[in-house]
Amino acid sequence: MSSEYPEVFARFYDLIYQNMRDGVDNEFFFEQIRQSGGKILEAGVGTGRFFMDALGMGTDIYGLDISEPMINVLIEKLDAEHAHRISIQSILDFEFDFHFDLVIAPFRVMMHLTEKEEQLEAINNVYRHLKPGGKFIFDAFIPDLKQLITGLENQTDFEAEYEPGKKLTRTVSTRPELINQLINITFEFEWEEEEGKKTERWDTSLRFFFRYELEHLIERSMFDKYEIWGDYKGNKLAEGSKEFIVICQKT
Numbered sequence: 422m423s424s425e426y427p428e429v430f431a432r433f434y435d436l437i438y439q440n441m442r443d444g445v446d447n448e449f450f451f452e453q454i455r456q457s458g459g460k461i462l463e464a465g466v467g468t469g470r471f472f473m474d475a476l477g478m479g480t481d482i483y484g485l486d487i488s489e490p491m492i493n494v495l496i497e498k499l500d501a502e503h504a505h506r507i508s509i510q511s512i513l514d515f516e517f518d519f520h521f522d523l524v525i526a527p528f529r530v531m532m533h534l535t536e537k538e539e540q541l542e543a544i545n546n547v548y549r550h551l552k553p554g555g556k557f558i559f560d561a562f563i564p565d566l567k568q569l570i571t572g573l574e575n576q577t578d579f580e581a582e583y584e585p586g587k588k589l590t591r592t593v594s595t596r597p598e599l600i601n602q603l604i605n606i607t608f609e610f611e612w613e614e615e616e617g618k619k620t621e622r623w624d625t626s627l628r629f630f631f632r633y634e635l636e637h638l639i640e641r642s643m644f645d646k647y648e649i650w651g652d653y654k655g656n657k658l659a660e661g662s663k664e665f666i667v668i669c670q671k672t
């Protein structure tokens with residue numbers, strides 16, 4: 422299983438997720454970016470779904486990611502004067518010789534870390550790069566218990582023209598692995614090119630969390646102040662919540 426997003430995923434990422442995701446988490450993360458007003462890092466910046474607009478707002482934002490294909494898509498959009506803001510590094514052991522007021526890891530970045538020691542390493546590495554009072558914000562989905570039992574079988578989650586007259590279809594299958602708290606995911610892309618139909622497949626895994634595990638994890642880390650919300654609007658965790666929004670603060 423690979424956690425490094427491949428070229429096919431990077432190529433179609435904006436088309437798929439601007440549709441699927443922007444309405445869900447955009448307002449929340451942009452509000453955090455606006456409120457911060459200082460130096461910001463997006464860990465797992467991807468193709469720049471947040472980064473590009475944050476930069477457009479005049480923010481002093483940096484981005485890192487382990488996937489070269491995702492970073493290449495972002496670099497294509499960026500004026501050369503800002504290229505120094507982007508680097509290929511991991512959240513586990515990234516290095517900067519300055520500190521941040523806010524570090525965000527939006528849209529499941531932390532769920533790519535499958536081992537507890539690497540989760541802790543990432544959180545502590547972020548902590549070391551924050552200024553006092555600085556915040557680290559990440560999200561994780563709350564597992565859907567029905568799906569944890571049954572998984573998904575070839576579900577089409579995206580179907581549209583990616584260029585006039587050329588269709589893209591993405592299907593997703595999941596095989597939950599309960600003992601390791603993993604959801605093993607297969608994405609299958611099928612799209613039309615001049616020379617005919619193309620298909621590609623990517624297998625990856627996401628590590629799912631439960632509430633008290635997340636609390637224990639943060640409490641084991643260097644952070645001594647945190648909150649976990651149940652959605653992007655700031656509501657408390659409750660029966661029926663679908664998200665963990667984890668907000669850690671360096672005191």
Ligand SMILES: C[S@@+](CC[C@H](N)C(=O)[O-])C[C@H]1O[C@@H](n2cnc3c(N)ncnc32)[C@H](O)[C@@H]1O
Pocket residue numbers: 424425426438464465466467468469470471485486487488491510511512513526527528529530533534
């Ligand atoms: C679902 S994408 C989110 C991208 C972007 N934050 C967004 O909201 O659109 C998750 C990103 O996390 C990156 N990622 C996974 N593991 C990482 C790691 N250890 N360090 C940094 N980035 C990582 C992936 O390459 C991918 O670009």
